[in-house]
Amino acid sequence: MTLGPLDKPVQFLKGVGPRRAEHLQRMGILTARDLLYHVPRRYDDASTITPVALAQVGMDVTVAGEVRSKGIVPTRSGLRIFQAVIRDDSGLITCAWPGQTWVERNIRKGDRILVTGPVKHFHGRQIQPREYVILEQATHTTHTTPPIPPSPRPPGTIFSTYPASEELPQWIFRRLFELNLDTLIGQVAREEYLPAPERDDLGLMELSAALRDLHRPPTLARAGTARRRLAFDELFFLGLMHASVRHQATRESPGIEFARTNRLIRALHDSLPFALTGAQAAALREIYADMTSPRRMNRMLQGDVGCGKTVVALFAMLLAVEGGCQAALMAPTEILAEQHARGIRRLLGGLPVELETLLGSVTGRRRERARARVASGEAHLVVGTHALIQEGVEFEALGLAVVDEQHRFGVRQRLALGERDPRPDTLLMSATPIPRSLAMTLHGELDLSTIDELPPGRRGVTTRLAGPHERAAVLREVCRHLDRGRQAYLVYPAIEESERADLVAAEAEFERLCREDLAGRRVALIHGRMKGDEKDTVMRAFQAGDLDVLVATTVVEVGIDVPNATVMVVENGERFGLSQLHQLRGRVGRGREGGLCVVIAAGSADNEPGPTPRLEVFARTTDGFEIAAADLAIRGQGDFFGVEQHGRGTELRFADIVKHEDLIRPARDRARALIDEDPQLSAASQQVVRARLERHYGDRVKLFGVG
Ligand code: ADP
Ligand code: MG
Secondary structure, eight states, rough: OOOGGGGGGGGGGGTTTHHHHHHHHHOOBHHHHHHOOOSSEEEEEEGGOGGGGGOOOOOEEEEEEEEEEEEHHHTTTSSSEEEEEETTEEEEEEEEEEGGGGGGGOTTTOEEEEEEEEESSSSSEEEEESSSEEEEETTOOOSSSSOOOOSOOOOHHHHHHEOOSSSSSHHHHHHHHHHHHHHHHHGGGGGGOOOOHHHHHHTTTOOHHHHHHSSSSSSSHHHHHHHHHHHHHHHHHHHHHHHOOOOIIIIIIIIOOOOOOHHHHHHHHOOSSSOHHHHHHHHHHHHHHHHHHSSSOOOEEEEEETTTTHHHHHHHHHHHHHTTOOEEEOOOSSSHHHHHHHHHHHHTTTSSSOOOOOOTOHHHHHHHHHHHHHTTTOOOOOEEEEGGGGGGGSSOOOOEEEEEEESSSOOOHHHTTSSSSOOOOOEEESSOOOOOOHHHSSSSEEEEEEEOOOTTTOOOEEEEEOOOGGGGHHHHHHHHHHHHHEEEEEEEEOOOOTTTTHHHHHHHHHHHHHHHHTTTSSSEOOOOSSHHHHHHHHHHHTTSSSSSSESSSOOTTOOOOOTTTEEEEESSGGSHHHHHHHHHHTSSSSSSSSEEEEEEEEEOSSOOOOOOOHHHHHHOOOOOHHHHHHHHHOTTHHHHHHHHTTSSOOOOOOOOTTTTTTHHHHHHHHHHHHHOOTOOOOOOGHHHHHHHHHHHHTTTTSSSOOO
């Protein structure tokens, strides 16, 4: 592929010599395109500029004027302050940069500058700028960097502020764009891939116009409209990457077209002690449609704790068995696998379906026997842990692979179950609900089914926030539950390898509890540094009712079902993420009785600020989707995209999945349609798109066979 002008190194641009090129490279700007996409991080609207005479102490102002004098002023305390006096038509004012003497080098007498910041009282009025922009350079200056002629045009009314560095201050970027933007815009115009009618439908500007307006917006609103276009681009190319991964997973190798006889499905329906919820039935219809189509299923089933994903998975597994195949369910821990096996056996009742378990702890003869039953096809359903994907495990004909708590597995592990011939359909399950917009951006390669409804008649969990001073009363309440024969969880923030102090604190607190508040109760500690089988032993004892209280310094097993546990106390609630708290809370209230969750968090005591808004959201609702949406709104999307499970983070620079929510589906649908029609993007008209996809995601998409 020949390099277009935008892919040339920055040296070729006007105003860039070898030294400046090096500085730009240090900021990650290697090519002309990188510079074009180095867009302002903020704008100042000159129509809100205050005449300096009207700047009063206490105000936050933007002023513009010419630097009349400047200098560094020492103070008695030893702090050195850079000061510049600027003048506009209305008068003079001092600007002061305490401790930032290096600014002295960037501002010259005679420069026209724009500053923004609070007006303080210090020997009269003075502005302490948060930001400054050189609007026009003094003409007489001698400077170490190559001389740049003064700006040929008067600056507009909106001032762009770029991410800058000490080597490359604002004015250099402003100057570089004055010299090069028009050319770059002309070049990028050739890369437009969206036809005008489609742009109009979505309210999107043309690509080149958007980039122009991002650098030189005629109004602030236009800068927002321009950003929207780049947000769409970002979502579209992310969507293309996902679509091509999806294509490889589901289209390239044929899937199994299961024949639905209803022999087992009907029998399970008839024997279920409950009716499926509408949401469960809808999810099942989507799964059946995938499984009975010739394409391979690659679907995620998400729904809150307790919404009944297991029974949905079981119906899907029975469809596979009806079609003459086997189905496997993989869970992240032995306890969960055993729990699934028990639950499934109970639901199956007397149906003629053979279930086998494969667990790491089972070895020797018993393991050989289990493996033999799986290899011969005698076992129709196989439930297990990582033991399912170990060397030596053979299936007679695996048709459906279900992975529970999919995020607990690495990508390789998750895929391992599906990598055989013919490739089984896959269903990934997640009990961490996230908003659909987020799911489509994070897991766009998967199809998504959502169960957003709980079975009727759940008593649910009552949630309360408490301050540390209420701890003793809370523990007395816990004891009242224990007196009725119930069980309790006390949860402390998760212990990381590095957080030795947490473990010490938790152990000390554990001992204190055993002596004092919980004296005479059967209490055990479970923490993140214990080995898997040690943890399992404790969890099993709790599950069996041999323990009253579980003090957990690690997140209590997601999905663990102990209906007799009715109360949970979470310490240092402010240190947990909302979704994590929600997962924890799901451990109680699983029986007939309903549950109580008390979150102890600093900040609820007298004269401290109240509990964080985050925790208030948590206490107010038990809807996992609402909580996830609040989490997203409060924390921002960064947390979700930063350490994405696919390995390299998928950073979104322009797209904000809340603000640009309406673009997410159109971008994804367009990307999928394009890849379905032309998987290799080989049409001449798609060259621009293909080049850009390779540039962005080349290492993540083995898209183009050769090369
Ligand atoms: P999760 O989605 O958290 O995995 P489970 O599948 O473990 O939820 O279901 C939780 C409980 O609800 C189980 O005991 C299950 O049998 C029961 N259940 C599932 N679906 C329904 C329903 N439609 N009506 C009543 N109870 C249901
Ligand atoms: Mg489950």
